[in-house]
Amino acid sequence: MTAFKLMKGNEAMAEAAILAGCDAYFGYPITPQSEVLEYLAREMPKHNRIVMQAESEVASINMVYGAAGAGFRAMTSSSSPGISLMQEGISYIAGAELPCLLVNVNRAGPGLGTIQPGQGDYFQSTKGGGHGDYRMIVLAPASVQEMADFVFLGFDLADKYRNPVLILSDGAIGQMMEKVQFKPYTRPVIDKSWATTGKPGTRNRNYITSLFIQPEKMEEHNLKLEAKFRAIRENEVRFEEINTSDADYLFVAYGLSARICQKAMDIARHKGIKIGLLRPVTLYPYPYHRLEELASQVKLILSVELNSGQMVEDVRLAVNGKVPVEFYGRMGGMMPTPEEIVHHAETLIQYHHAN
Amino acid sequence: MQTEEQVLTDKITASCQTEDEYELVYHKPATLVDVSMHYCPGCAHSLVHKLIMEAVEEMGIQERTIGVAPVGCSVFAYDYMDIDMQEAAHGRACAVATGIKRLMPDKYVFTYQGDGDLAAIGIAETLHAINRGENILIVFMNNAVYGMTSGQMAPTTLPGMHTTTSPDGRDVSFYGAPIKVSELMANLPGAFYVTRQAVNSANAVRRTKKALLNAFKYQQLHKGTCLVEIIGNCPSNWKMTPVEASKFIDEEMIKTFPLGDIKVPAAGDIKTLQSNTHEQS
Numbered sequence: 001m002t003a004f005k006l007m008k009g010n011e012a013m014a015e016a017a018i019l020a021g022c023d024a025y026f027g028y029p030i031t032p033q034s035e036v037l038e039y040l041a042r043e044m045p046k047h048n049r050i051v052m053q054a055e056s057e058v059a060s061i062n063m064v065y066g067a068a069g070a071g072f073r074a075m076t077s078s079s080s081p082g083i084s085l086m087q088e089g090i091s092y093i094a095g096a097e098l099p100c101l102l103v104n105v106n107r108a109g110p111g112l113g114t115i116q117p118g119q120g121d122y123f124q125s126t127k128g129g130g131h132g133d134y135r136m137i138v139l140a141p142a143s144v145q146e147m148a149d150f151v152f153l154g155f156d157l158a159d160k161y162r163n164p165v166l167i168l169s170d171g172a173i174g175q176m177m178e179k180v181q182f183k184p185y186t187r188p189v190i191d192k193s194w195a196t197t198g199k200p201g202t203r204n205r206n207y208i209t210s211l212f213i214q215p216e217k218m219e220e221h222n223l224k225l226e227a228k229f230r231a232i233r234e235n236e237v238r239f240e241e242i243n244t245s246d247a248d249y250l251f252v253a254y255g256l257s258a259r260i261c262q263k264a265m266d267i268a269r270h271k272g273i274k275i276g277l278l279r280p281v282t283l284y285p286y287p288y289h290r291l292e293e294l295a296s297q298v299k300l301i302l303s304v305e306l307n308s309g310q311m312v313e314d315v316r317l318a319v320n321g322k323v324p325v326e327f328y329g330r331m332g333g334m335m336p337t338p339e340e341i342v343h344h345a346e347t348l349i350q351y352h353h354a355n
Numbered sequence: 356m357q358t359e360e361q362v363l364t365d366k367i368t369a370s371c372q373t374e375d376e377y378e379l380v381y382h383k384p385a386t387l388v389d390v391s392m393h394y395c396p397g398c399a400h401s402l403v404h405k406l407i408m409e410a411v412e413e414m415g416i417q418e419r420t421i422g423v424a425p426v427g428c429s430v431f432a433y434d435y436m437d438i439d440m441q442e443a444a445h446g447r448a449c450a451v452a453t454g455i456k457r458l459m460p461d462k463y464v465f466t467y468q469g470d471g472d473l474a475a476i477g478i479a480e481t482l483h484a485i486n487r488g489e490n491i492l493i494v495f496m497n498n499a500v501y502g503m504t505s506g507q508m509a510p511t512t513l514p515g516m517h518t519t520t521s522p523d524g525r526d527v528s529f530y531g532a533p534i535k536v537s538e539l540m541a542n543l544p545g546a547f548y549v550t551r552q553a554v555n556s557a558n559a560v561r562r563t564k565k566a567l568l569n570a571f572k573y574q575q576l577h578k579g580t581c582l583v584e585i586i587g588n589c590p591s592n593w594k595m596t597p598v599e600a601s602k603f604i605d606e607e608m609i610k611t612f613p614l615g616d617i618k619v620p621a622a623g624d625i626k627t628l629q630s631n632t633h634e635q636s
Contacts, residue, residue, distance in 0.1 A: 024458055050457045054450070055483035062447040062480070066454025069441045070421070074454065092444045196439035196455070198419045198462055207433040209424075209442035 004179040009147040009169065012180045013077070013103060014039035016151035021187050022101070023072035024050040026063035028082060031115040032171040033105035036077045057082040061089030061102075068098040069208040071195025073155055077103035079171070080121050081112060083129075090164055091130030095210025097225075099158035101151065102136070103167045105174040108306070108333040116333020117171030117256060122310035125168045126284045133222055135229045137165045137236060138283040140254040144178035146281075152185050157236065159190040161228055168283060170306070171333075172256045238281035239290060243269065247276030249349065250294055251341075252315050253304040254280050257329075261304050263338035268345060275345065283311070291318035298323060300352055302345055304336070305329040324352050384412040386437050393431060397597025399554050399587035400428055403496060404435050406560070407465070410567045411438065420463040421455050423448045427469040428502040446477025449484035452491045463574050465492035469587075471501045474510040474536050481540070488545030488579035492570045495536060497612065498587035506592030510534045513611055518592070533611055537584045541618040547579030549618040553586040553609070555601035575631060576624055586612055 007015070014036045017025060025044060027037040037053060044051035050067070054060035060076045067074035078086065083104045093100060104125065108118030125138050137157050139150040147169060154165040199205045212218040240258075243265060244250065253261040258279040268275045278294060280287050295301070300323060303312035309327040316325045328344045330336045336344075383389070386408040392401045411420050417438055424432040426445035433440035443451040448466035456464040473481050473495050481493065500518055501507040508518040508525060511533045515524040525533075541549040548570055552563040563585055570581035586608050588600040595603060 024454070026454065052453075052457065055479060058447070059450040059453075059480050059483065062444065062450035063454035063457075065443070065447075066423070066441060066451035066456075067458045068454075069451070070455045070458050072458045088444055089447070096442070196421050196441055197459070198417075198421060199437070199439045200418045205433070205437055205439055207440045207442065209433065211430060211442055 002182050002184070004181050006177055007144060007180050008035060008177050009141075009144045009174040010035035010105065011039050012144050012148040013151055013167070013174075014043070016148040016182065017075055017101075018043055018047055018049070019182055019185060020152045020155050021073055022049065022075050022155070024052075024064075024067045024074045026052050026054050026060040026067075026074070026076050028054050028057045028060050028078065030079045030082045032107060032117070032175050033077050033079050033103070035174075036103070057085040058089065061086040061093070064100050065089055065093055065096070065098060068093065068100040069096065069196055071192040071197060073101075075101040075103070077105065079105045079107045080109050080118070083121065083124070087124075087130035090136070091132055091134060092210050093164050094130070094134035094136065094225075095132060096208045097162040098164070098208065099162050100164050101154045101158055101167070102164055103169065106168060106170040108331060114333045115171065117173075117306065118331065118333060119170060119255060119257060119306040120308075120310070120331070121168065122283065122305070122307060125166055126286070126314075134225060135232070135284050137161070137163060137232060137285075139165065139167050140281060140283050141167060141169050141173055142255050142258045142279060143173070144176065144180045147173060148180050148182060156188055159188065161232060163228065163232070168255070170256050233285040236282060237285045237287050237289070239287040240279040240281060241290075242277045242279070243274075244276035244278065244294060247274055247294075247297065248299055249273065249275040249345065250298045250301045251275060251277045251304055251345075252280070252291070252301060252311070253277065254283060254311065257304045257306055260336060260338055261341060264341035264345070267338055267342045271342070273346070273349070280311075286314050286318070288314070288318040291315060292320070295319040295322040300349060301325045302348065303327050304341055306335070307331060384409045386412045386417050388435050388437050390434065392435055394428065395591045397588070397590045397600060398428070399498070399585070400496065402554050402560065403494070403563070403585055403587070404429075404432060406554075406564045406567055407467070407494065408436055409564065410571050413568065414571055416463050416571070419461070420465070421459070423452045423455070423464070423466040425466070425468040425472040427472050429467055429469065429496065430503070432467050446472050446475070447480055448472065448477065449480040449489065449491070449493065453484055453487070453489050456489060456491050460490065460577070463492075463571055465494060465571075467494045468496065469502065470495070470497045470499065470509040470511040470536075474534050478534075482543070485540050485580040485582065486543045486545045488547070490574055490577050490579065492567075492574065492581045492583065494567070495582060495584040496587045497536070497584055498589045499533070499608065500589050500592050502589050502592055506589075511536070511612075513607060535612065537582060537617050540582055545579050546582060546618055547576075548573055548581040548620055549584075550582075550616045551584040551586065551612060551614050553604055553614055555586070555588065555604045559614075572628060572632075573620060576620075576628055578620070578624060584612075586614070
């Protein structure tokens with residue numbers, strides 16, 4: 001086993017990219033994730049990999065498109081406003097079925113917002129973001145260790161499904177330092193005979209496109225993509241459960257919110273309130289089925305997010321009215337304390353008992 | 356009255372009695388897919404596609420060439436060019452080409468872009484790619500109009516030229532003057548070879564072909580970006596016959612967009628290229 005290191009989330013992610021065999025990284029500076037570009041600008045050339053600061057996020061996502069289309073492991077990262085700029089390119093990448101890894105170190109918005117952490121990009125990340133019918137696989141790390149681990153997983157899933165994978169982190173997970181261990185990794189053998197590497201006489205030409213001008217062909221392509229997304233929904237749901245076996249109440253939270261909820265759960269349990277935590281690791285595909293099961297066990301579900309209530313809509317879809325689903329969140333880069341969350345949970349429990 | 360064409364046809368049939376007697380003087384390059392193209396009659400795109408593919412065939416680089424198609428009339432370029440290609444989002448061809456070329460520096464990479472794609476929505480990507488000296492060829496088709504969306508004003512639309520979005524003619528006091536892309540880009544140190552050509556006469560076609568061949572060859576030097584601007588046409592949206600369109604290029608287009616080389620490689624670079632070619636052969 002390799003030794004533990006103390007690293008920033010953004011740097012752990014950058015180091016993982018090198019270890020995962022990322023051939024090319026294209027990026028543009030934006031707080032709170034500039035460390036990724038800085039780290040890779042320093043380290044990638046040592047490994048004969050390509051790293052480039054593009055003129056914009058629009059350019060960097062299209063450079064990723066070109067490199068991924070040529071069959072290479074390509075990656076970019078940014079933060080919320082920059083990810084908005086990339087939406088056009090992401091839609092094209094999804095349409096053209098190019099595997100690549102994208103990272104959003106989420107800050108609070110809308111607009112220029114603040115550089116402080118937020119989770120306001122849940123809808124954008126999980127429901128499309130760009131135009132047309134497509135989905136990305138969305139991984140939500142809750143620790144520096146997962147910032148690293150999900151780079152390997154993300155590249156592998158992208159290759160497996162020929163689909164963009166997004167790591168949806170936030171300014172706190174990206175900036176904080178924790179111990180991290182880089183586990184040995186073997187890159188799976190993937191057939192990329194579709195890539196544009198130059199057409200030898202032995203095969204037909206390859207072309208990368210998301211254009212299907214005839215409606216029959218477009219629908220055929222849409223159905224092919226949809227079949228892929230169905231396979232992703234069936235096979236790639238990931239989540240973590242803590243203290244759910246005896247839980248009467250349930251927190252649902254991802255990323256940084258889940259970290260805060262762990263402490264809130266401990267405080268509540270100390271007070272005798274049997275509360276558990278479901279932490280979705282994949283935000284797409286979402287753990288609807290497990291939530292539906294837990295809905296028949298618990299009396300109340302509280303979705304805790306650093307936004308105005310986005311994931312709570314998916315929780316409500318899963319629970320489908322079986323038990324009350326409530327929301328608690330702070331915005332604008334403000335963090336709820338574990339005590340605030342417990343207080344809010346207690347108030348809701350009392351309210352729903354009384355009614 | 357017989358037309359010129361009929362006279363010519365009669366002459367040929369009179370001199371060749373059977374098929375065996377025909378002398379093959381020209382055939383399409385094998386690198387061009389043998390299908391009919393969707394372009395309007397008289398459109399320059401099909402001709403320029405052919406010239407690029409001729410260059411690829413003559414240089415024997417089909418296996419090592421990757422093209423990037425734009426959004427616009429030539430969005431289907433990959434249906435006609437028998438090489439690996441990527442379709443870029445509107446204006447982003449140079450960024451996509453950067454991604455390809457940086458990962459495969461020994462391949463030949465070119466973009467094929469119209470004036471809306473390159474000079475309006477994609478001018479940032481184009482300028483920065485050239486400024487970095489990306490070792491790619493940019494084929495810039497300038498016909499002063501948005502063709503595919505049926506005739507709107509482009510950044511290169513001539514002053515006073517009528518389009519569907521400048522129905523009274525382009526007013527330069529409102530929209531500014533047409534952008535002279537080649538002159539602008541030639542100022543960047545990353546630009547290695549910049550030329551403006553046309554394809555409205557046999558001589559012009561020959562010169563364009565030569566420019567494309569040179570531009571492909573210069574990629575071997577890894578010295579910077581080649582930009583070959585080609586004054587195209589758009590009979591459909593200019594509302595002219597192809598013959599009228601060819602005349603319009605000579606009489607109007609080249610006043611704003613004069614033909615010729617704008618930036619040429621240094622003599623030493625050409626020498627290096629020639630000695631490299633000599634060593635290879």
